Every structure is written in structure tokens, then in C-alpha cells.
Amino acid sequence: MLKKAIGTGLALSVTMVTFTSCEHQEFTNEKEDAKRVEVQTISPDMAKVRDYVPLYAVIAHRGSTFWAPEETEAAWRWARNMGADYLESDLQASKDCVVLANHDDNLSRTTNVENVFSEYVPSSRKDFYRSFKNADGTQHFTEADIAEQYAADVASFRPYYAMSYYYHELLMLDAGSWFNETSLEQARPGFANQHQYVSALRDQIAYAEGRKLNRDANGERVLTYKIKDEYKDMSLKQIREAMPQAKYMAFVEYDWSNAYVADDKDNGNRPGIYPEFKESWVNPSNMVQLVYDELNACGWNIITKPEAENAPFYANGKVNIGNTNGKVILQTFTFDALRQYNEIFAGRVPMCYLLWEGKGATDLTYTTPTGYADIIKFALDNGCHIIGPAISGAPNNYPEMNEPWQAYMIRKSGMINHPYSFDSYAQMGKYMGIYNYGIETSYDDLMRITVDPTQYTVFTSPVSLPVYMDGFFTNRTEMSLRYMIDQGFRCNKLPNPFYADRVYDNSQAPADVPDAEAVLEYLGY
């Protein structure tokens, strides 16, 4: 018995040593885990909306951050004429709930707000209230009513934040001159001379439609206002009490019908728009509904006014996305906005969920394949069609959220991948897989495509490479368009990564990329 026990023990020891000394080393391996983790996939209905979005889209981040003051008339007109597919923006609301297209919640960086207004409620606020007149020319609101409202304004005032100012007051700000002071090489007199305003979403849509601001003889925009009909018999106090949130006073109606004129410098491109819902505390609680309504009012809500299913993304060498069901892509980092989007838009307008790594309120903190799959599921469950991961690289040096294994998981879900934001050829080369050309990678099964040469490409025989994005936010639209054309991702017929039997045809996209500065000259800046 003893011998048997010893024998058993020895056999066990040998077995264990064999097990533990074998060559296969087990360790946490994101590459392998990305393939092992279950990834929720997009539903057929949502895939249909996903397909509203053109592949390999060049998204002009804030219009332009490099060549012009961001999210202004100058930036978006430039991006449109350059041939960008989308004009990107950020959604906020003014105190009177005009939907703004403006990035920073604090206006100090991109306007002269600190010079125009003090760190207090604008001194002109009472005069603004007094400016509303009755039909007989008398003042509409009483002085006592105005005084009480002013006190309420003071109580809820947040200095320099867009939410604290009526849109009429925001129009007093200069959103262009700062650029000339911080971007000396790209500075242009026109950015200061032609008053660049804090933009409204309607402005952005107008630029995408080939229009520009209606300006008076002094170059100031024409935008009259009055009390909305539903509030015309109310005092300010009654209006305040009727508001869902007292700090917002959505009683002013602006005359948008006369706010724009045809842009004589429009070159015919019709890009879409790509606005972002900001953090929930920045905006009124009904912000998503406001945007829905605003898109409706502009005829840009495809739920209420769909475009033809077969409308092409490009036609006759022009961008035509603004005339397709892909004309609006919404985006957000925030859980609250996404949930509201899902309630109101119900996944019927393309939506991008943006990723950022960190410990902030809406950041992805667990950046493993398991965590990534969880966020993809959250996005899909809330009606998203696109994931927008941050990418690394100068000058922004964002956290890397689009490693090949992460791009693979997005592809596995059937969602589109729109990383942000690009500033260099190196970044484009990295995420378009050029550095993986000619080698076998772990993700070739889903990511590798073959690109045929065109008359515009820098190569003359087909290239096969894994592509880690389906479009991207860029600060250098001119560089990005050039890259995509040179590498055959634009003005070509390409494999469709979502359908093995379909070809993605963007051969009608503009093949010429104008000179960035020449376009600004042409637009008069």
C-alpha cells in the first residue's frame, strides 16, 4: 500500500510538473479576450439606420480647429467648400433655449465674453426685458416684474456659461478674434472683421445647406425677436413659473426665416451635420426634445421628413450627404442624453456613442475587452449605431480607445467606428492600417479589406490591409480628404465591411481637394 501511495504521489508530481512546464503560457491577453468576449450585435432594424451613414466619412471637427475659429460661420463654410462629409458641432442651450452649436460650456476661451460682460448678469439685461413692446408701442413687462426676474437671473447666474445668457446677448460676443491671437500662422483679418458669432444649430444647418448669415449694412447679422405667442399674455414671473426649469426662460422667438441668405461662395457641396449632446448639467432637461424640434423646424429631422432611400452620398463630384437620410448623425458621451435620445429619437437617427477613458462621470473606467463589450451593449441598448473612441497621438494625446482589438470588437458588433480626433498623417496611417500592409494580423478575419487602385491613388495595384475605422473626426479636413483619396478610400468602389456581397461606392465624391487657404480667401476671410 505504501508503495502504491508513493507511486501515486510521484505520478501526480510528474503530471503536475508536465502541466506547469509546458510551453503554452497563460496570461491575460486582450487580443485573445477581444475574440472570446461576447459582443452584442446590432439588430437588422438598427443596421438599416446605420447604413444611412457613408463609410469612410471625413468629419470636420468643429468645422475646423486649425484653419478657422471653431464652430463659426467661417469654419463651417470652409469645411463645406472643402468637401467634408459632415460638419461637427456641440449642442448647448442659451437661457432662452436657443439650441447652440458651440463647444465650450464656458465662453471665455472662444469669445470675448469677459470683456463684453462682467462676471455678473449683463447690465443690459433689464433693457432687454424692456425691449419687448406691445402692439401700441408700450413696454410689455412691468418694471416690478422685470426687477423680480432680474433678481431670479442673478440667483441662477453662472458667469460666462452660455446657459446664463439670452441668445440676443450671445450675439454681442465676438467668436472670431480670439483665433487670431492664438493661431498666429492661420490668423486672418476676416475672422475679426466679419463678426463671427456664437452659433446656433440653425446657423450650422444653414451653412450645410449652402447659405450664410443675413447681415446688415454694418456687417451685423439680422435677427429680430419677439415674445412667443404662447407667452404673450404672461408676465415674466408667470413665464418663469411655467418653465420646467426656472433658470431657462424660453419665451423669445427669433425670426429665423430672415436670418440667412444664399451663399454666393457656395460650391455645391451638401454635407451632413454631426452635433454632440453635452453633459446633462450644461443643458436644460428637455434638451434632446429641443434638438428634435429644431431639426423638425429646419426640415432636417428624417423621422418626420425622410429623404429618398436611394439618395446618393455623392453626386457629380459633390458631397450630397445633406440630402440623404444620413444628413444628421447625433453623438454624445453622456448616459442621460443617450437615454433621452433613445426615448425621443428611438434609434431612428444615426447616433454615435463617444468613448473616453478615465474616472469622470461618463468615462469608461474598465478598459478591458469585458468593459468594452459592456459599453458596446449599453450603446446598442440605447439605440446607437456608431462608437466614437478617442485616439492617441499628438497634439491632443487623448487616451487610446481604438486599439486594433477594440476596433475589432466594434466591427464584431456591426457598429460603425468613428474615432476622434485626427491631426496628422501618422494617425491616419495608423488607424487605416497602412502600417500593417503586407503583414498578417490577429484581426484579419473582420478587418482586412482589399483596396483597388484608382486614377487618384498613390498605388497602382490592389493593396490589402486591415482598417481600424469607418470614418473619423478630423481637425485637418484638407489633409484627411487628400489621404483618403490617395489611399483609395474615397472616389473608389470598395468592399462593404458589413455586407460581403455589397460594394460601397463613393466614386462620385469630389476628387479635388482645394487648397485650404485658397478656400478661406475665396470665402472672403
Place this chain on the structure above:
Amino acid sequence: MMALCLAGNAQDFDNDPTVQLQKNDAKFTVGARMMGDVAYYHSDFTPLKSGASLTDARIRTSFSYRDWYFYADFGFGGGKFSQKNIFAQWNKENWANGWNVVKAGYYNDPGSMARNTSLGSYHFISRPGSTMALGVGRELGVTYKFYNNMWFANQGISTDHTYNNQIAGFDGVAVSGRWLVRPLNTEDQTFHIGVNARFAHRGGGEVTNNVINKKLTIGQALETYVDGTEDLVTAELPWVNNVVNVGAELLYRNPKFFARGEFLYKHVTKKRDSYSLFEDAQNNIDCWGTYEAWLAANPLRNNNFYGGYVELGYMIFGSPYTYSNADGVLGGLKGKSLEIVARYNYTGLNDIVDGEYYSVGRDQYYPTGYMQDYPYASSSVGGGNVNAVTVGVNFSFNKYIQVMADYTYTHLDRDKLPYDRDFHAVQGRVQFTF
């Protein structure tokens, strides 16, 4: 004399160090223990590190003089020196045919049968996971123990930290005890039933903005030492005030068979200086507004955790199973023996509020049941629930050396690790003690 020897044994061992020097009433002993483990793991997702490990290496010494006994052992397993037991003990036979024992120093808390059984005498390669997660280990304190053939009562007081090296604050204090009755206790059979309890006022913590946060980390390895990570089953509890442990246990043994089990319950109360935290939060435009609103957004909830195990053993041949009256535990293998053993263990470190949503990507519970930008704080704890089954075979060549082999299947249920469900471990051990 035998009784005195039993009374004098260190709780981590059920035999005396072997090398003895004796002069008149004084006796000095020295011994050693070594455990070498080898393990192969297979898991669904997160790999464990298979391999071999010198799990335990110790020098142990004792000195006895008349009614006094001094003991110290020092570990150097893992290549690092570690403080093990060190205590002085006074033993005196009492009127009830039993012993009074007073002990002071650094040694195991009285609670939990498994934690008071020497690993060298344990019939499995590791103690049950529930006792590691919910039980208590060594403490610096003083205990009084009474025992005779029928009764066992061991109780004492100890500090919460051994070296008073907490970042800030009071060292903390705990009172605890273990009480057994043995309706059946003969040379051939023992049946004991008992309870244990411990109340600890948590001491020490981190101070931020003049508010102390006393934390408690509970967790367990997957009943293995070669990869002893507790990352898979662990929870960190903030704002701990008091910790109450309550346990119950049963043990039966005869020469060929033993069965034993424990139930463990841990109740953790919370306390914090909420008003100071609220006050500190009122430093920007986004502050909470009212104290009531802050409290609603930052609820504080006590936590409850449960666990337990059942162990069975059958002696195929060899020396009969023994029982220590002095420690109320089963003895180890003595002499040439072969046994088979089995164990079921449950550890419950999930204390999750119904209806909350957990995001793996955020590693966060959401009280509303969906993700929000600025949710109220959750009081859920997702440390993991564990079900583990172990079968093993142990062979001792003699009283000094034995080999062990275990297979353990562990099933984990933890929100944070949705793909880590099933773990398999095959383990072996070579152990000598003298």
C-alpha cells in the same frame, strides 16, 4: 503531562517542536515546517498562474518552565520574513478536571474552528474560502481559556491592528470568543457543537479633508496558495465602524471518519462624518444645495455577508483521527495513514441592492436601475459569491511527512467578472513538520 503538552501547543500546530533541550523544569524546543505546493489551474477567462510554490517555511521554537509556556514561530516562505505566532501562556489545572489557560501575544483570534486548526494538521491543502473571507486571523491580544472534557470556552480582547501602523486614528479593539460543548467526547468519538462571536470596533483609516474613512477589505483566494490572488473574490468596504462576526460549528469524529462544518456571518456597520463631507462639497457652483439632498445622494448602509462549509474525511488506513480538547479542533494525520476527504464551501460577498444596474465598463452600480451621468451613490457590494467543491487524498509516511492531492472546482458569481464562472484546480503538496 500529556494534558499539559496539549495545553502548551501552539495553535498553528498540534504537535510540539521535536528537537528538545531539557534542564530541570525548563525545556527548550526547536522545530521547523515546510509546505511545497504544486498546482495546475484551468479557468474560463482570467488565467491563474499554474506552477509550484514554497507555500510555507517556518522555524518554530518554544520554551516551557513549570506552568509557563512561550512560543514563537517565524515564517520565511515566499522569500520574505513574516511574523507568525509569538505568545506567552500560563496553564493551570483547575477544580473541574480541566485547565485554565491565560495567553498573551500574537496568535489566532478565538473564533472559527478552521482558522484555529493548524494548516499543517488540516486535511485539505487550504482552509475553506469562507473562513478566509469572513473569519479572522492572528491578532495581538490576551485571552482566557477554560476547557475540560465537556466544555471549552476561549475568549479575549485584542487590537484591530498588530503594529498600530494604521495611517491615522485609533488602533481599534475587538472582543471575541468561542464556546463549545462536547456531549460526546471519548477516546474513540467526539461530537462538539459550538458558537463563536466577535465584536470589533474598527480602528484607523485614511484621512481626507479632516474626515477619517475606516475601510475593511474582505476576500479569499480560490482555496489555493500557488496563485493566492484574492482579486477574483474581494470587496473593499468604506466607512466601516463596527464589525460583528457570529459563527456556529459542528464536529464529529471517530477513528475512521470525521465530519465538521461551520456557518459564518459578518455584519459590518457604517459610520461617517457626513456633515463634514457635505460641508467640504459646498465649494463650487455645482454643490448639492442642502444637507438632506446630499444624504439622499450618498446613502450609507450596513452590509451582511454569509458563508460556510462542510468537510468530510474517511481514513482508509492508518492512525485514527484525534481530537484536541485544548483547542477544540481535529488533529492531523499521525503515523503512516491514507485518507480521502471532501468539502463543500460557500462564500457570499455579494450584498447587492435589488434593482440596481451594474456596468462592467464603469465598475459601478446604479441605484436607479440604469446608467446616469450623476447617479446617487450605490451601497451595493459585489465581492462575489463562491461555491466550491473539493475532493482530496492525503498520505502521511510518518508523523513528520505527508503528501496531499486536491481537486477543487470553484464557481464564481461576480458582476465585475462576468466571464469568470468556473475554475478548476489540481493541487499537490509535500509537507514536513518537526
